[in-house]
Amino acid sequence: MKILGISAHYHDSAAALVVDGVPVAAVQEERLSRRKNDATFPISAIEWCLDRAGVDPSDLDAVVFYERSMLKFDRILTCALRAFPHSWRSFPNAIKNSLGEKVWVRGIITSHLGAPRRKIFFTDHHASHAAAALFSAPTRRAAILTADGVGEWATLTVGRGERRPDGAAEMTLQREIRFPHSLGMLYSTFTAYLGFAINEDEYKVMGLAAYGRPTMIEQVRTLIRSTPDGAFVLAPEYFEFQTTASRSYSSKFVDLFGPPRNPYDDIDLDSPEGRRFADCAASVQRVLEDVLVDIARQLRRETSLPDLCFGGGVALNGLANARILAESGFERVFVPPAPGDAGCALGAALYADRIYFGNPDRDVPDHPFWGPSVDAQELARASREDSHPVEELDDVPLMEAVADELAAGRIVGWMEGACEFGPRALGHRSILAAPHSREIRDRINRDIKRREEFRPFAPVVPAEAADRFFDLPPGGHRLGRFMSGVFPVRPEWRGRLAGVTHVDGSARVQVLERDMAPRLHALLEAYGRRTGIPVLLNTSFNVAGEPIVTRALEGYSTFRRCGIDLLVAGPTVVMKRGASPDRSLKEGVAWSSEGVARSGAV
Amino acid sequence: MPSVTKGAPLDRIMRPVHRWVWGDVDRRLRKLLTFADVETDGGRDILRAAEVTPDPLLRRLYLEHAIDELRHGELFRERGAALVRARRTWRKVLFAGNPLPGGHGLDDLSIEGQPDYRLLAFLHVAEKAAAGRFTIYRELVDDDPETRAIFEQILRDEVFHMNYTYTQLTRVSPQGYRRHVWHARAKRLWNRYLRIAAAMAGLFGGVALTAMYFVLLPPFVWFARRAERREPTGWTSISRNGNQSPRSQY
Secondary structure (H helix, E strand, O other), rough: EEEEEEEEOOOOEEEEEEEOEEEEEEEEEHHHHOOOOOOOHHHHHHHHHHHHOOOOOOHOOEHHHHHHHHHHHHHHHHHHHHOOOOOOHHHHHHHHHHHHHHHHHHHHHHHHHHHOHHHHEEOHEEEEHHHHHOOOOOOOOOEEEEEEEOOEEEEEEEEEEEEEOOOEEEEEEEEEEEEOOOOHHHHHHHHOOOOOOOOHHHHHHHHOOOOOOOOOOOHHHEEEEEEOOOEEEEOOHEEOOOOOOOEEOHHHHHEEEEEOOOOOOOOOOOOHHHHHHHHHHHHHHHHHHHHHHHHHHHHHHHOOOOOEEOOHHHHHHHHHHHHHHHHOOOEEEEOOOOOOOOOHHHHHHHHHHHOOOOOOOOOOOOOOOHHHHOOOOHHHHHHOOOOOOEOOOHHHHHHHHHHHHHOOOOOOOEEEOEEEOOOOOOOOOEEEOOOOHHHHHHHHHHHHOOOOOOOOOOEEEEHOOOOOOOOEEEEEEEHHHHOOOOEEOHHHHHOOOOOOOOOOEEEEOOOOOOOOOHHEEEEEEEHHHHOOOEEEEEEEOOOOOOOOOOOHHHHHHHHHOOOOOOOEEEEEEEEEOHHHHHHHHHHHHHHHHHHHHHOOOO | OOOOHOOOOOHHOHHHHHHHHHHHHHHHHHHHHHHHHHHHHHHHHHHHHHHHOOOOOHEEEHHHHHHHHHHHHHHHHHHHHHHHOOOOOHHHHHHOOOOOOOOOOOOOOOOOOOOOEEEEEEEHHHHHHHHHHHHHHHHHOOOOOHHHHHHHHHHHHHHHHHHHHHHHHHHOOOOOOHHHHHHHHHHHHHHHHHHHHHHHHHHHHHHHHHHHHHHHOHHHHHHHHHHHHHHOOOOEOOOOOOHHHHHHHH
């Protein structure tokens, strides 16, 4: 069967194609449209997935949308009614937003793909999260936990799933916590309070948390309290996200935590104000972890299963994941490479395949590389046209040459094969650098990523060397496979891994198995032979505000306008020229015709 | 500055309005922050053009142009941020947004699949209009040397952008360049009309929905609140597993 999964309209939209039970293509719309967090209907992603598999829309057996849009509309309307009359400002926008496009999903799919109504299916939002986590994990039986801002009504669900050897698959979500009681919303509210962009900058809160002390746990606990059955409720008087579109926290929240941060102010961690914000981040981070650990522990007791599949946007919180692994009793925690809403496209398709159609379960390849491939020839051609030095090398000399450059302190843009599905760069669209000094970290922050100083960079290490440098608990390798856990750097290595060690001595390490990305693995080994430390700084190949690069020319244009020294795509290596003749281009080609504009000829 | 940057007649007529906007610090910083977003978005669109054009010279020029636009965005943002820092009362309005996401605008520039002459004509017309307007803005912020300096710096770039887009347009379409420029002007006018129409429709829609909110909703509020009171706190068991139609949106 050929099943297309679609997620759209809220965060980053995406499409995924599953053929005979196995994914063949998956990509976020932002990677093709080049608009970060593009939430529009993912027509480019759909077209790419179908092209990739050589499938015509009429060949599709099913198109599955990742949530039930009318149920979501029901929630929006109900919340507006409950908040009457305070919701009067947000109501017109919410209705226009929903009735403008979001509730007409079936019609949109039909008009774009020509799919008849009988082929269009819907899943529950959290079932899509759960399926993405369960059916892509190398486990037979597992407990399931999903948590995000909100789906239709659910914000957090627990359940269990099984993939039997005879091919039958089962997935049951047993209970849920419903909107407005939401861990994701709690964290997003603090994200806004701390002056960051909601639905995008939550990881900045996590990074900032390491600089603070959890001195405000009592206050955060005022906002979220446990219920006797082990769940939680938010105290509504501290929040406004359920009533208005313009503000997520109330005046009472401000009374409790003090004035919010002006997003245009830098965070000065030496000032009392900066420390207050860091303490605030540390406190909400700690409470989030505590709540998740409690729920996971309860789930472990109920299911007695050793494995946990964890999905939803909250599963991007590597600190919480590491604590769940360490404290809940689960031996292994599986977080998919795209646990957020984009990953729901794949989850919805897998759910329909296994559950709706009862097709035999098949193992899903355990990697995130489902997107468009890089064309090294395209890069070579463009670089030559621009007179950049280009070399095309075989693998062994290429690894040696790039390792030399990295050891000499150069920053490398690294592209190979299919791009990652999900928010993390896991070795196919990465910026790589030596991990040893803070200077190089600061240089990447300043000249390339242009981001806040307090944010850490992640390391990538071969699996066989990981335990030497990082204090990984049992199950840590698995969590580190897709960079989903934060673990301590061993104290004796912190000085020599200063570029990737966060202020609290931790790192969000990627533990790389050779079979997942063999060329990057070879590069790490080559680098290790030179320096004795087979670890590299690995950050996503993009600059602030832009999606991760997909195609060679996107990598090339990023390389041209920021401080990357060397660009590698497959066998092609491009060096940056010393001088920039584009100044003379600007002055020569264009200024020579200044008279045209002066004359007012047009 | 070249005479071409004296401002379009409409902008000159609108000068009192511009003066009103730039005369107030709150409105000024709001405008600067809007410009920051517009310039950054424009820079990204032009960057995209650099990535998709088959013409090597245009790729280099687009890239230069994009870098300029992104830098302008940064300049506006920094200046706006400096003004925000001086106006603490702005905090509440500027952020604290709602995590429930919204939609997209009308104005996205379509790059993929567009011939270069169309984009060059569009850019030329847009840059020329922007240069004219920025000339007026520069004169209106005489009391604010830092903001004025930004406009001066940007104006120099805008003249380059106007010139190279026109020169390249004559190169890639020597026969039809004038037609393309007129077409771009007409398109710009049409887009402006669409923007105004959409704003009006949004306004009318908003008024109608607000009226409905106060007239139609109250009877249902009681039911919604009663249902809320009856909702159990904590876990809710999910009973619909397997019972819900896979074709249902509900």
